[in-house]
Amino acid sequence: MHTLFISDLHLTPKRPDITDCFIAFMRDDATNADALYVLGDLFDFWIGDDDPTEFAQQIKNEFKTLVNQGVPVFFSHGNRDFLVGKKFAKQTGVTLLDEEHVIDLYGNKAVVLHGDTLCTEDLRYLAFREKVHKPWLQWVFNRLPFFIKTRIVRKIQTDTSNDKSNKSMTIMDVTPSEVLAVMNKHQVDTMIHGHTHRPNIHKISTAGHEKTRIVLGDWYTQGSILVYSKHGYQLQCKKFIS
Template identity: 40%
Template structure:
């Protein structure tokens, strides 16, 4: 068993160079692996599966090719694209994962997650997350027109960027106690996540925690081969 794991691409139609970078990655780094895991924030924003823009269609095509080539694709919600639904996943022949997923590779069990639930020091974000992940909020949002959804999402993104600039760095990183609590709840000693954009392999007590990068500059992605995790660059 083998897997490639990426996160936090934040794809958006105003950055075609980033799209090209993703396409090159898929054509050069994924072949030969059994699985591709995208651990959230594939898109900078996602306002619903019915947003059939040309850019979104192009992303669908390059991901569908990965599936067609025999590689299993798995997708997880991030804090930017939590409205991705089953229709999108079906279009790329991918499976939508829950917020916490155990990847078993032989005797090795690895917890996969986006990572935002570990940032419990950021109380305002956790409150916002609880609101927008509520089914009634999602249903109400998705009932609006595409233009209304686009306007709301743009406003939320601007507010998020402004708040992020005013927060201390340590607040936006994971909380150690939360990390150890989650690892204990799932009885694992290996974890891979993104969200914080701070790539590193952390070792704390018996836990190995691998953090993936965003895609703004050099990409740090993970591979798992026979239970062994490596952090690679692209």
Template identity: 40%
Template sequence: MFIADLHLCAAEGATTRAFEAFIAGPARRAAQLYILGDLFEYWAGDDDLADPYHQHIARLLADLTQHGTAIGFVAGNRDFLIGEAFTATTGVTRLTEPVAITLGERPAVLLHGDTLCTDDHAYQAFRQQVRDPVWQRAFLARPLAERRAIIENIRAHSEAGKRQKAADIMDVNPDAVAAAFRAADCDLMIHGHTHRPATHTHTVDGRPCERWVLADWHGEAPYLAWSDGTLRRELLTV
């Protein structure tokens, strides 16, 4: 199964309940669950595991991995600071994108999706900065309260900036998609980030390719499931 863009936080009770129901229900039927980024609204560092809400989510994930469902996590633009303490607590495996997998006999590539949005130059510059290990060490050295305040300020500016950007700038760039298919040498891609769920067809060097975009969560649990040789979209409502 594949999910992305849950943006879990204590203020979103309906989405939290959807996640609880997903973990207790469909996810237990999966041999493998891939979380393709933005599990949380934001993550300020693994010392934030002490927060009661984060403890609750971590316990749900730990219960699922102990049940026998393997969980692979690809960092998103909101939770790239998830680290070893979180993975040790939950049993989740952090993966480095692009992630190459095989569904049946079909090779596929998994991404969060933000690296495909290359027309948003301001975001790509920001991404390069915050993914720098030197920047991350300096940021994580700050007190947790200060980190939270900085992130909240960044989020506020980001939301304001989105309203001034053309919609197509925040979607994927076709050349970036083609390059990702070529690099992975596959014809199937699954990603999130754009909050524009759809199944797209591309032709890359004469080869037909499919790109499945995952839905974000808003009080429901949309997920993608692979079984019996096919991909299908499922929706758990609470």
């Protein structure tokens, strides 16, 4: 019995090596899990549930097949796939989660989230995030023709890349006080998130009590998976297919 967690795959047709690793994971590893949690940034950028491309359909088919095999899949929005919506969920069978969601892991309560909201020093990104999460703006964007949305996203990706190159690593990491605030709010001792691309298991001592923050890795050079069971947990790597 074990539960799997992944994030920050940044799937794109431009990186078939990542896609191949993801498909192998879905077919060889995920089928034996109690559940699969995808904690954001599954896609390099999800333009909308109306994506007509063969690539988008391929990824949706993998989720649908896994769910049909009896493995529940849960999805938390990231900063690159916040437009994954109800249509995607209906087509794949995945369950969309709240921004912060508390789960039970074999008797241990944990809060799961993408992790971008923990980086409170990245003020420019948080301002951008607040803007693009406005329901009215998403409503308008989702009703644009797909080719126009593609052009807009390309511009956003270029601007984001340029902005990121000028930021320090400290700004793009989590704020410790925010981590504790979220854990205390949900009254949990375990947090699991992605976003920072810094896989690690952090032990936090506070008021004589120990808390655990597990950070998932990205899939740029290899697959990164958290395997969690009642016996313990481990961050594992999955090699890309040659």
